Amino acid sequence: MAEIERESMEYDVVIVGAGPAGLSAAIRLKQLDSDLNVVVLEKGSEVGAHILSGAVLDPCALNELMPDWKEKGAPLNTPVKEDNFLILGEAGKARIPNFPMPPLMNNHGNYIVSMGNVCRWMAEQAEEMGVEIFPGMACSELVFGDNGEVKGVVAGVFGLEADGSYGPNTEPGMELHGKYVFLSEGVRGSLSKEVIAKYDLAANSDVQKYGVGMKEIWEIDPGKHSEGTVTHTMGWPLGSNAGGGSFIYHLENNQVYVGFVVHLNYKNPHLFPYMEFQRFKHHPEIAKLLEGGKRVAYGARAITEGGWQSLPKTCFPGGALLGCSAGMVNVPRIKGNHNAMYSGMHAAEAAYEAIKAGRGGDELTAYDDMVRSGPIAADLKPVRNVKAIWSKFGLVASLMLGGFDMWVANLTGWNPLGTWKHGKNDAQATEAADKHKPIDYPKPDGKLSFDRLTNVSFSMTNHEESQPAHLKLKDASIPMGVNMPQFAEPAQRYCPAGVYEVVDGDFVINFQNCVHCKTCDIKDPSENITWTTPQGGDGPNYPNM
Structure with a gap:
């Protein structure tokens, strides 16, 4: 050519x-x-x-x-007024008091914004x-x-052209x-x-580590709205299956950001991050906030989590x-x-x-x-060891050991635990499907929880369909030849937009749904998927994310 x-x-x-x-x-x-x-x-x-x-x-x-x-009209309209930290069980909650938290965790002086x-x-x-x-x-x-x-x-x-040619x-x-x-x-x-x-x-x-963050904007009952309130939760529904947690931020106009992060170093390929998010909203504490409200936007994005040692x-x-x-x-x-x-x-x-x-x-x-x-x-x-400890020993150890390390570093500038390594990358952390039980997820009810394709429509995602797929397989035989028998083809689940499906024994890529989160480029256990940019203007059209 x-x-x-x-x-x-x-x-x-x-x-x-x-x-x-x-x-x-x-x-x-x-x-x-x-x-x-x-x-x-x-x-x-x-x-x-x-x-x-x-x-x-x-x-x-x-x-x-x-x-x-401020004089130039920056849209920082909602100062944080209250910080809450909760650990959730299936039906209850335990509040972590704010006083043992290192000062760096305090949101006083910060703003809830649409970036x-x-x-x-x-x-x-x-x-x-x-x-x-x-x-x-x-x-x-x-x-x-x-x-x-x-x-x-x-x-x-x-x-x-569809084959990538001019x-x-x-x-x-x-x-x-x-x-x-x-x-x-x-x-x-x-x-x-x-x-x-x-x-x-x-x-x-060190290797870079990632999470996938999913977010919905809700308009809620004004009687339940508390502008400036910030709540973070850990625990249920993830439990020992994966690291992660949620955020609930009350901004102006009776709107609430409801988000959920799943660390991508989870082992069980049956885990379905999107469905964990949907299940989370049925917790009594969250459901009572959202009931009677409506979801107005959805999106997803990978998050870098490796921190200092992975830079x-x-x-x-x-x-x-x-x-x-x-x-x-x-x-x-x-x-x-x-x-x-x-x-x-x-x-x-x-x-x-x-x-x-x-x-x-x-x-x-x-x-x-x-x-x-x-x-x-x-x-x-100062926070360099929190994620590494969480990955190795779980949530409680991270709160105790990581909290101790953060406190000392905050006071002295010295991390007593040194610098911990992250170990495997997130793709390599995925274990064989036969080592783990499939997870039974409740069906979305269409009121608090939604199926992926319905939610993707709330991201206003669009791609010109005649262009080549911007999600490239290094080897087209791997999804069904390797990932399906070994890992139950987790692309069907880790993608928060329903891009990947197995239909009649074939691996199907619905690139039109892609919200550009890049999770597939990170989590595919064979490291076989490469995310590239589609043509300009394509992808999600987020209003106030």
């Missing part, structure tokens, strides 16, 4: 992804030098369309980035400063320079070149994954990994947006100094140094 000819555009900095990390980088670059040419490319149909987060936002980074955010709306607002600020933002522009390839450095990306390829109606897209390229794609981004492998950025870090090198020749592309979530706090913003600011500062010195295409080691010595490190280091 003849080489594809594309037009190219030159920028100082090219940013992939209009999440909190990418937009913070763009804003900071313009604050430092308004003449810098900065472009942000976003695969969602609009900024915020693919943003899904809890979210209780710690405004520490935003305070530094834009101290006047999608925060990103929409940040994009407006960036555009006013002269940043070019192009939504609906998926970045499908990296462009490399003569010395092997990343020098840009290919964006805006549309109309491929046809008469294909738009080949264009190359956007930068002195530096920032990858802020979120969890398990396809270009970030390629860069980490190509430059061996994870050589000196790869964050700079590479020609660019940097920002936010969740590197993995900066503080697991016990269930927060990563503030670290994503800090990473964007640090990367911008490093790139600005480099460009001012006449550099380009090299490694921004000053950025990686700042990640490992600044506020991100201060946030992640």
Whole structure:
């Protein structure tokens, strides 16, 4: 095939992804030098369309980035007024008092937000400063320079034939070149994954760990609404089957975010994370809150959970990994947006100094140094062992041992338990089906609990059906030849959008349902599925996630 000819555009900095990390980088670059040419490319149909987060936002980074955010109308409207921690049994609950919690677990001063709306607002600020933002522009390839450095990306390829080839109606897209390229794609981004492998950025870090987070927005009875209340639960229904827990956040307008996280290192391939979430809502404590209300939105997203020891090198020749592309979530706090913003600011500062010195295409080691010595490190280091202890010994040990380790680190800056290893990656943690009992899940009732396809319709997901499937199998024989006999083909269950089915002995991929959570790329026991970006604008269209 003849080489594809594309037009190219030159920028100082090219940013992939209009999440909190990418937009913070763009804003900071313009604050430092308004003449810098900065472009942000976003695969969602609009900024915020693919943003899904809890979210209780710690405004520490935003305070530094834009101290006047209140005057500028940032959508941080619901300060946290009350923190609750519950351990659930099948019918009852036990409240964990707040006083033994390390201060870092306190949400006083934080805000319940829609990160999608925060990103929409940040994009407006960036555009006013002269940043070019192009939504609906998926970045499908990296462009490399003569010395092997990343020098840009290919964006805006549309109309491929079903087999992936170029046809008469294909738009080949264009190359956007930068002195530096920032990858802020979120969890398990396809270009970030390629860069980490190509430059061996994870050589000196532990394996990355993940969870899958599912979230619904509910409008509830005003009499049950308590604006500013934050509740986290652990325990039932997961029990010893998997790590994880829930969040219930009361925001404005009688709305509640109801979310459920399942750690993806579970062993039993019969586990069905989505159905665990649906079952959770039937707990008496949760059901009494939601009864009489209505679910208005649904979505799902993988979460990086490896923390400090799993952080790869964050700079590479020609660019940097920002936010969740590197993995900066503080697991016990269930927060990563503030670290994503800090990473964007640090990367911008490093790139600005480099460009001012006449550099380009090299490694921004000053950025990686700042990640490992600044506020991100201060946030992640004290909690580094909580997830690893939970994975090895379960919830109670994590609360006791991990809590002790966090407390001492919080008071002294020293972790008495050192740094624990995570062990296997989440795919390798899956055990054979015959070692475990199938789990019988109750049928959704259509009032509190819903089947997957009905819920996916509340994510407003859409994909152009004539394009090639963006979910690629390395070996098409593995799902039915290996995964079915050994693992009861868990893709049928771990996907929170019903993308994968076994129909009449065939493995079927309904890529149109995909909400871009990336769970399949992480949890497939044969590591046989690769998530790539579909054409721009496709995927979910989240309103207020």
